[in-house]
Amino acid sequence: MTLPARLRLAAACLLLTALTACSGGSPAATGDSLAVALQFPPRSAYAFDADDGALLMTLGVAETLTTVDENAQPAPGLATEWTPTSSPRTWRFTLRAGVTFHDGTPLTPDAVVTALTYISTVTAPPRAVRDIGFTVRADGADAVLISTKEPDPVLPLRMSSGNLGILAPSAYREGAAPAVTRTATGPYVLTEVNGADSATLSRNDAYWGPKAGAAKVTVRYVTDPQSRALALQSGDVQFAEGLPQASIAQVESAGASVQSYPAARTIELLMNQSAAPFDDVRVRRAVTAALDRPTLAAKVLGGAATPASDLFGSAVPWGATAAPPAADVATAKRLLAEAGKSALTVRLWTFPNRPEMPVLASAIQAMLGEAGIKVEVTVGDYAAHEPKILAGQFDMFLNSRSYLSDFADAASVLTSDYTCQGGYNIDHFCAPSFDKLIAGLSRTTDVGERQKVFAQAAKMLTEQAVGVMIVHPSNSAGSRGATGFVPDPLGVQPVLPKLRPAG
Amino acid sequence: MTRLLRRLALLPLILLAATVPVFALPRMTGADTVRTVLRTRTAAEVPDPATQARIAAEFGLDGSWAEQYLRWLGAALRGDLGLSFISRTPVGPAVGDALLVSGVLAALALGLAVVLGVPAGVYAARRPGGPLDRLLTGAGLVGVSVPEFVVAPVLVLVFAVYAGWLPAIGWDGPAHAVLPALTLAVYPAALAAQLVRAETIAVRQLPHVRTARAKGLSPGRVLWVHTARLATTSVLSLSGMFIAGMIGGSVVVEVVFGIPGLGRLLHEAVLAQDLPVIQAGTLAVLAIALLTGVLAELLQLLLDPAAR
């Protein structure tokens, strides 16, 4: 009886320490501080040539020369105005006066030159400045001149890309990535970085614009959606983005307010037009008619997406907002019969990295089965299959694609994905009239005009049934103990500075 | 003893030989490493050939495999394991940090296994065939049969979702270590309980213990000594069996609980084709597996003079 008593005691101690430790573990919102759970950790240690540039902007740490307004028009950022010069290849950006970096040094034309020269000369420059002969030089005490090889219609918009954040000259060191702590200009100072797990921000009291909402923010990167919901529900964080649809009701009943907003992304069913049967537009239209997109969005994805009627959705001003029609199986069957393809077996590829893709693939398989198209689904690693898919050795491919390219302009995606020579033209669509329309963009400076062309291009794609645009996924964010969240569908606005602790 | 020393001396040679498959195998996928890496850095990237070539040169992926291998091996022998393709930070410290986390987790799990398993075995042996024994033996049977990927979500469901006592994810203080350590401890604890039960039953059959019990005395002291010895030997043998597996192989647990250990590091590296991390991490686990093998044998020699 006596012998295992000590062991029992030891076990009890172990459990007790564990349990007591957990009860004191959650950092509550104390006065003027916030804890937030973000979906995407820095991919490459906050490097500007990765998606991390956009992340630094979301955090409210780094800023760019321009930003965009709600109409996706360029708006003042670190530059207050920009004008074309006498040369059509050069723009002059006037810098905002009185801006200081977090290290105390002033924002000067030379600092901007250092920053932008760095990013345009790395091994793999971001798309915003790649292959356009981007150069920058100082002009007087408060301006820079930015030139490109060819006249660039969207240079002011380009400069809003998160990849082009400006850091203090001290951040740029030979042979190393720029140092991001205490070197930027934004409303928050990045004070501490803990790998891809967390980061600490503190308010920049010398900020040139409206001050940030909290004195201190603890940013946690939580990749597991379930855990983000749990963290919000338990009060570990006051703000969490990317909540799983299945948990939203639960989180709301715990007192959180949840907002859903469209992402600038389309899940598209691409069909290989370089071979039968999808070289026949009737077969492609049959597939379009057979798919019940409202059901896919509302039921299969549980409302975590809006049905797509077009390549562009409501995240952008030029996106289509009308809902697509429900399935029309009779029309689908008629079209297939006309094409002489009443009994058809095709293979559908997709990848599991985004968990909704295999689910959608199963649902699409069931819907096409109704119309007499037998679909074999293969789910496999994207990277392993990309070469085959780019080479046109596939029937159908379910892809998830962002339709903006680092700034609020669709020209680059339209070119790479749908022109004859496009580098990512998976479905091998090739129409001279479409190419001509897109080529015209290189001379269209007016942002409103460009947006009209984007909408027109999307309409052409829909008419030709170039892939079926299935859904536009939604993002969601919940706050509990914090207010002021403003959705940023374009991914180019600071998000965290607008949040403030409630009460 | 000399045999042991010879094996110890052989270790570096084995590791050196292992570098060849460790280097070559991850390069044999059909996937293009540069494209995968670029897409991991920038989600919507559509790389053009010129950029791809520049990146390949930066990564040292140009030239023949033999050339690349020698370049990597040369640097590795000088202690430079290169930069991660994805984060572009040095691989050595990253693997070291992850190793430490996994080591802590493994130590906690083994400790928990002993704390749970040894008393369970001793209790079960008090009346073999009795209700407690059957209960514990049944639990042990389930314990050795249940995979981690089942234990982990069930523990999360019970303790984090329903009860709300413990955090479901993260690595941020003692509370975060409870569920993962428990998950990892299930199998070794069940195994320890079985071993201890068998041995305790054997000890209770020893003449002097039986005499003591026949006289109505408590068999306490003998069993105490016996339990203490069992606890030590089970810790040692469990460590020998599981430490390598736990440090490198707790992939499932580290992924489910979001623990920044070596298992998760390697899992992410494999998905992103981060070759330098895959190479360094695999070699580290290999080295640990080989070392623990030799150490376990050494300990056995020290503890059991008959084996000398």
Add this chain to the structure above:
Amino acid sequence: MRRRWLGLASLLVVVTVAAHFLLPGPLAVDYSAILAPPSLGHPLGTDQLGRDAAARLLAGARLTLGLTVATLLVTALFGTAVGMLSGYAGGPLGRVVPRIADMLAALPTILVGLFVAAALGPGLLSIVAAVCLVGWTPFARQAYHLTVRESARDYVGAARTLGAGPLRLLIRHITPNIAGPLLAHLFLRFAGTLLTVSGLSFLGLGVQPPAPEWGSMVAEGRAYLFGAPHLVLAPAAAVILTATLTTLVGRRLDPDRGSP
């Protein structure tokens, strides 16, 4: 005792056969019953597409258990052959083979799976390759020890003096005498193999969704842990039940030991 297990096993068979005829297909979607809790029509509830979880579990059984049994048989045959040959031959071969087996056995299987997935890309092939690469070692070790033990017995010597060749000796004389423990070992290894096969699928390196596999079903179900825990609990229970039962059978069959 034995009758009770027999009863349980036949009950399982009856339920399986009945379910096969009564339940909807594993891929049949039903948007009117998404994430439904268990009911009469759907005894284990439905998943995010309204697919019947019980039907998927059964379809998953075919895939999961099929893969497990297939890889187990391959590794058992290979491992046993290697172990017996080296055990009988002795000499340098008898020393080297157990060494290699020991070294491979020290590697964590999931990690080997990760590494193989890095080489072959995630997929079915990776699982099979990873399990086969390491899975043969316990069989080789056991067959080695058993063969060494048996070779020293009188009947082997007697058969040898009667002119039996090595192959005949191994197959006709030694194999029948060590088959019992080897068979027990086959059952005892089942749980471990199942763990690796499903574990790799759980990590997304093996069988890919929507194919129903128990490991990937647990992984898929984790997203609905809040509202529909049955999606995790059902495949989890299936894994536990299968693994425990096979381990139990293995122990009953094992004449020597009570532990794996």
